[in-house]
Amino acid sequence: MTEKYSMEIKRKINCDVFVAGGGVAGVAAATAAARRGVSVILCESSGILGGQATNGIVTPLSSVQSRSGKKFGGIVDEIIEKTIELSEKYALPDKKGNFYNRIACPEILSYVMLKMCVEAGVKIMFHTELVGIKRKDKKIECAYVFTKSGLFQINADKFIDATGDGALFAEAGEEYALGSEKGVYESLFETGLDSVHYEDNTGVVHALSDTSGLMQPVSIFFVMGGVDYKKASSFNNKRLTYSDLGISKEEFHSLPYFGSVGFEENGDLIPLPQGRILVSEGISDDYAVVNMSRINGINGADADDVNRAETEARLQLMAIVDFLKRYVPGFENSYLVNTGSTLGIRETRRLKGKYILSGKEVIECRHFEDAIAKGSYMIDIHDPRGKNKALGGELKGDFYEIPYGCICAVKNENLFVCGRCISVDHVAHSSTRIQGTCIMTGQAAGTACALSVKNGDVTVSELRQALIEDGVNL
Numbered sequence: 001m002t003e004k005y006s007m008e009i010k011r012k013i014n015c016d017v018f019v020a021g022g023g024v025a026g027v028a029a030a031t032a033a034a035r036r037g038v039s040v041i042l043c044e045s046s047g048i049l050g051g052q053a054t055n056g057i058v059t060p061l062s063s064v065q066s067r068s069g070k071k072f073g074g075i076v077d078e079i080i081e082k083t084i085e086l087s088e089k090y091a092l093p094d095k096k097g098n099f100y101n102r103i104a105c106p107e108i109l110s111y112v113m114l115k116m117c118v119e120a121g122v123k124i125m126f127h128t129e130l131v132g133i134k135r136k137d138k139k140i141e142c143a144y145v146f147t148k149s150g151l152f153q154i155n156a157d158k159f160i161d162a163t164g165d166g167a168l169f170a171e172a173g174e175e176y177a178l179g180s181e182k183g184v185y186e187s188l189f190e191t192g193l194d195s196v197h198y199e200d201n202t203g204v205v206h207a208l209s210d211t212s213g214l215m216q217p218v219s220i221f222f223v224m225g226g227v228d229y230k231k232a233s234s235f236n237n238k239r240l241t242y243s244d245l246g247i248s249k250e251e252f253h254s255l256p257y258f259g260s261v262g263f264e265e266n267g268d269l270i271p272l273p274q275g276r277i278l279v280s281e282g283i284s285d286d287y288a289v290v291n292m293s294r295i296n297g298i299n300g301a302d303a304d305d306v307n308r309a310e311t312e313a314r315l316q317l318m319a320i321v322d323f324l325k326r327y328v329p330g331f332e333n334s335y336l337v338n339t340g341s342t343l344g345i346r347e348t349r350r351l352k353g354k355y356i357l358s359g360k361e362v363i364e365c366r367h368f369e370d371a372i373a374k375g376s377y378m379i380d381i382h383d384p385r386g387k388n389k390a391l392g393g394e395l396k397g398d399f400y401e402i403p404y405g406c407i408c409a410v411k412n413e414n415l416f417v418c419g420r421c422i423s424v425d426h427v428a429h430s431s432t433r434i435q436g437t438c439i440m441t442g443q444a445a446g447t448a449c450a451l452s453v454k455n456g457d458v459t460v461s462e463l464r465q466a467l468i469e470d471g472v473n474l
Contacts, residue, residue, distance in 0.1 A: 023051025025419025232330030355405025359427025365397025
């Protein structure tokens, strides 16, 4: 039985473009639209812009250039250049000239994106949650958001879903995919990526081929200080046995966290949530960003699942810290610095837009006449069903392109989508979800909205020309 609850609308606000979600994609969308002279409101549920790049401490800022090193340009380059300039002064003195595809200080990055939005004239609404929309005649009329001051109604001409979870397009009645499509892993067989991308394990992919609805697991990142990173990183991406680290099985089984979620018995392999050690460079030479928690079977768009995952992943963190300090060379004198303030959700809803980019097209680096963005990150599917590391591997070319239809809704004429929830399949999504690509689709969506507000409509050729004028290397 469902019940209805009414609330008084405290305020009505008008704008040309409404952007839901202040992650890297939403920031790029809002900035691009505002710079073209339209009024923009950006709502963000937290108090910091940047999403997983900042709140989640996902510091490697990847897919910002082709595999051969050609910059993608536009807002991607702008964010990087400004972040480099401030980082070399205030945060990353040891990392000069080594930024591309590497590491970003979350505090600097959040400042850069905030300043970009403010200077462009974006109205930012922090601590604001999207709760619903109103539609009429194949268009969204307004969005309802909940704020510290109650319920607000935001009327707009154009709407952009940059929520990552597709919250806006789901409310608007768009069709979407949730998890893997049946048979989608065939693209890995056809292109020769039918193995875990750090070691051969073809059986895993074939075991997944008859399944559907699988979503990548969720994680929480954290930072350790006092780390000998060079020594520690030599253990990266290896499925370790007890003998590899000189541990007896009996000793490990006596630890208080053995048998808890992620640390269940795993034969001769050390039972870790991801089945491996996975660390990357931090903002100082003795810092390491740790990506080793994992909770499987989570729908990141479901409140109960998210609550369970937040609990279980955070309980894993101290166990992982203890394991690293006890057993992993390079972590002997380490200490916990901070943890991500939000759960890292890799995959939820994906729009079924006017074009659905396939994994095969990404792997083979397909080009399109109506391309509005590029990507270059590997196929990186964290095993949805267990402790195998990741499925996929490197692309077959320099970069792939994303066609305009991937950011266009079908049922709502004034709705665009950018970031993690664009129209791609499960395999393609494992690459397009990366930050650099999200920024590019964000800039494209924001530019498309601004052009259509001013001109009443927008053609692909007009959009591409505008993006090129704004420095995007199409």
